Amino acid sequence: MEQTNRLKALFFPLIGIASVIVLWALLSHTVAPDLPSPWRSWEESKRYVLDPFFKEGEMNQGIGRLAYYSLLRVAKGYFLAIAIGTPLGFLLGLSRGFTQAFDPLIQILRPISPLAWLPLGLILFQRSEPAALFTIAVCAMWPTVINTAVGVRNINPDYLNVGRVLRLSRWQMLTKIIAPATLPYLFTGYRLSLGIAWLVIVAAEMLTGAAGVGGFLWQEYNSLVYSHIILAIITIGLVGYLLDRLMALAEVRFQRT
């Protein structure tokens, strides 16, 4: 019973993937002749996948190396995002006045696309790298901000009463009661923020031309090597999926405590 279930868990996703590949092949042979067929895409991308860390110039590098550059950039922007977003979220959750002052602003800033932030970053920092980090941070921090604030507001008032009876100082109240009680919400925020950071990286790299998966994708589009676009898309998807799984594991770990 268990084994058949496991087989199913393996077999069904394979069916899904296979059918998409078939559809792709059909499209490339009929209505979209510019779309490289799955086989041609593989032939032309093989080297980037099988030797993922080669380097032959700024944009001609193995896909592993490109993904590494992107991940590094995402990591920097993401840590910036949670370093700003977490305290901001706590302030929003704790202070009514702060919420009244800044909540409307946050609601307006939140839906702004990374494509809109990037030029502003370029003006502010004059260089593409800090502009990219700024864009990632400013787009990715909202889920952390909002989840933290919601977590703080949803703390069981009994826990706060316990803290009052124990006559905890403000700082102890924060570290002993409020922060641990908010932790599960915080991690949900962190996971969502990471997903957005990874979404933003592609846009940021495309516009700044930085070396990475997104930059590679745009460059190969301009050089008409369409099969590499597909390679880049698949890589972005896979890395994003892995990041999400990793964060989900961390989240479950922290929710257990």
Added chain:
Amino acid sequence: MTAAVRETRPARAEAAPHGFPAPALPPLLELRQVEKGFAGRSEPVLSRLSLSIPEGQFAAVVGCSGAGKTTLISLIAGLTKPDHGEILFAGNPLGPPGPERAVVFQNYSLLPWLTALENVTLAVRAASPQFSRRSAKEHAQYFIDLVKLTAAINKRPRELSGGMRQRVALARALAMEPRLLLLDEPLSALDALTRATLQDELARIWGETKTTVIMVTNDIDEAVLLADCVYPLTRGPRATLGQPIPVTLPRPRVRTRLSRVPEYQRVRREIVAFLEGIKDQGSKTKEKEKERQATCNTVPRSLIPNPRLL
């Protein structure tokens, strides 16, 4: 170390043979004409409520659900402030909440990310900052042993049953070494068997610590079993306290034999009569009854003697 701390605490009113108000002692807690309402409610929950608890007494406030029992505990703890009237603690106006008035909350309120020991240790360290990390832990350990939870000391609240959680909550409150211990329907969420066991435990622990206790409950038998004096609460809104009913039954009180003691019957009848009386008053007008929607539990819940428990 622990013993030394304990000995400095004021002894209970030994002069009174049955624990009912020792005349010489000033009250530890006094409420004078207290009134408390909440925003959005036309009538106050508690009104013109006066109460005087002597040091060392086990006091039980009995009332129906929705009568304002938890509000009363919150007021005495200092978690909320009365709209009118005054509250005196040890002769002084009541200050902000603090470990000298420890509370066992109705739903335990243990911090779920801490183990049983850590929950109690946090309370010890907050109440007695002079303790080192190690002696705070030993102190906490003492109270966990007292509530017989030694085996589950490193478990988190999720892993504990309701009864065990309530033991941890009790240990946490006792570990603050309060002058006044406030119990907010401490056993109401438990099943009948666990409830009876914990009532006996509570009686034993109180016998050992002799802390002044105010327990609110909707269980008359629980009140008569444990308390020196029962203070019946009328129905809300505008709930207030009736005449205190002293319980002069000798201790230790054995649950199985209690039901045959005439004094027990008398006290019980008196409380039931009071609560039933206000129930009749309350049903005079249909509208008011609707508004109240509270249920009054005068049916014995924990009385059914179970020899296997003893």
